[in-house]
Amino acid sequence: MPGSRRTTAVALAATASIALLATACTGSNDAGAKDDPNARTTLTFWHGWSAPSEVEAIAANIEAFEAKHPNIKVKVVKGITDDKLNQALRAGGSNAPDVVSSFTTDNVGRFCSTNALADLKPFLDKAKIDPAKTFLPQMAKYTEHEGKRCTVPLLGDAYGLYYNKKAFAEAGITAPPKTLSEFDEVAKKLTKAKGDTYEQLGFMPNFQGYETTFEHYAAQFGIQYLDGEGKSSLASDPHTKELLTWQKGLVEKLGGYQKLEKYRTGLGDEWGPKHPLHTGQVAMQLDGEWRGKMAKDAKLPFEIGAAPFPVPDDQAADYGKGYLSGTILGIAGTSEKQNAAWELVKYLSTDTDAVVSFANAIHNVPSTLAALKSPKLNNDPVYRTFVDIAQHPKSAHAPSSVNGGAFLLTAQDFGVAYEAGREKDLDAGLKKTDAQVDKDNEQAG
Template sequence: MHASRHTLIALAIASVAVVTSGCTGSSPSTDPVATTVAPTEKVTITFWHGWSQPSEVKAIADNIAAFQKLHPNITVKTVPNVADDKILQGIRGGNGPDVVSSFTTDNVGMFCNGALMDLNPWLAKSGVDKNSVFLKPMVEYTQYQGKQCTLPLLGDAYGMYYNKAMFAAAGISAPPRTWSEFKADAVKLTKQSGASYSQLGFMPTFHGYENAIAHWVSQSGPTYFSADGKANIDKDPAFADFLTMQKDLVDSLGGFARLEKYRNGFGEEFSPQNAFEAGKVAMQIDGEWRTVSIRDDGVKLDWATAPLPVPDDQAASYGRGYVSGTVVGIPANSKHAAAAWEFVKYLTTDTTALVTFANAIHNVPSTHAAMSSPDLDKDAQFATFLQIAQNEQSNTTPASPNGGQYQTILQDFTYKWESGQAKDLTSGLADVDQQIDKANAQAKG
């Protein structure tokens, strides 16, 4: 689940066309928000979701069973392990489900362009104030241009994992809070071994596991787009400042070629051979799921978690982080919209359902009520991510009309930058903005 959620995904051109063409199948003839489901009315709705691991499928099945106990007239039929392109194809063909979920928040902009209903009227009808119910970053990544076409269903927060034994051996008493402290610690924790390393303080290259620039630069509170929707990466100093810092860290730790050679010996990310679990790195960017992976993998490791460091001139913002997660919506041509809304409302706002689900799959809850529930598992290391998700300065990447293509364009440039292929940062970021504006204009038609 996590690999598909956190990789920047560009959907196939055919899938993009599904939404941008506005071809979403036949819509109900009446206003769906005006409809209701009588307690005696028997309704069967279909739910397509992406969970595939047995524990995840069981967790969602348990929630469905609890919902059906509350609504015995509504039967929910599920289809697991469904990707976004299949969802969009089903909606276009008029044989899609009544409720869908997606791990890819980058695609919300596409979903909001006609494929899924705007849920704002449903929220208003049910008296749900989204801004007080849900965590702020999660409201942001579930809407696009005023359309709340999805709602958050649990989330992920990014922070730092660090090896306490390595820190103690290096005489470091606490995790770094600022970029300068981060660099100093990474260098101090690095042990050279010939042309390689016996221990690396931190793997700074962008191909490393969860090292996407979006996860890092969030610590600077970046603004990707201006008020008029134009790319703002060249104009916001957060990006240039971060990339300058990152390149300096690459050089300080031995250079791109040496680091990449070492990284190529890392084990698979979601395995006990993960570089952090294997003791190859002292610090690592990762999400809340790693807390459970370390336990389940049976790795003997003295470790802890903390927020990622922030720029020196933003030290007061320490504690923020990048937030993402699963989204849920109702296809625009759902034949049972009222029943579908009852199910979506239950999944996304019922505190017991959210806490039970969060405890089962070890994700961050998406509502304030679930966050404060005494039934939520809150061990010390997992609590770090709960705090990051609730931090008012935590942020996410904004939705776009083309599946987050702007992130792919920026990421491609960062690979050239860190390797030394791109020499001029200013002109490089200006070119990134031009490419993004061109891609967005094409997507909008």
């Protein structure tokens, strides 16, 4: 299962729990680690992976690390939620982790600003590792906050368009769409109504659909979110209005909000074999690189293809870009074994063989430039589509914030209200959204 998988509710819970860190800043960011990395010690590593294949893959890397560092043993705790992680980082103590990974990339700003995770710059400098030359630039960017680096990327996720090749052939569609106007036409052509529901839906555009969130769409439009002073700029960025107008227009073209919502609530589990792309209930899906492996494991009776998600017509030259996210890795600010912990962080995040083997095993995108060029990297063409998306210079993640991902949830909530018709004045609604984001950030920071 993918490292970045999360629903709005999960992200909200993570943001709420990590907000507590603001009133209980822990650890030290002066990098005054005193422990001897060559001494015999045991590190505690907390991660969120839980599927057997994922757990086995990270365990293999830990075993390889221990072979290279026989003085360091690693106690691994799997399946850790961000809620548990945040509580432990706040509390510290002998049972707290030394090294942590999180799927919630949006919380980097909070992790760094509260010193919940240690500043990694002194460790990187001592090891002569330049993040800008080691990691994929876009991933290096979303793992720091306002110049402070408290995390590094541990694999990444890139989002693109999956499509049912059989459905395309039956509809006479010969290639995936590249612009949103082309996408709208293809989505309509692939949609087969059946009374008040659908025999097949071309695409589920609703903001509460699987992965069709405001944040994921925004990457295609190039929305900036914040101005130079850190104030919310959704109302003043013309791309925001363009996104919401396009999305609501597609909702209407495909049957309207109520009809789509009724269909959406009857779809199978996103992480199970009955995903609507697997069952043929939707013909196209915005999703990450992991979906290709999940579809293959589900043994579908048809072939799927993958391509970058379409871009606005006036940004056709940027076709190929997409939303990026991924797993982040850091050292607990309360850890008394930070030098030893750094050895583990350095190995997991920068050793080329470790990164490639882990990427291949869990079907995520490598986060280092060396791993991306490795001949050992999975060469499956569907997977490689997402490797290419990740390397597009305009692929991006939302900016970091002292308020975690709260500003993204505020934008998402407005999008849901607008598509449903509860908010009718787009300009006024975006100004209210900006005001709420600024208020929340002021309270958090």
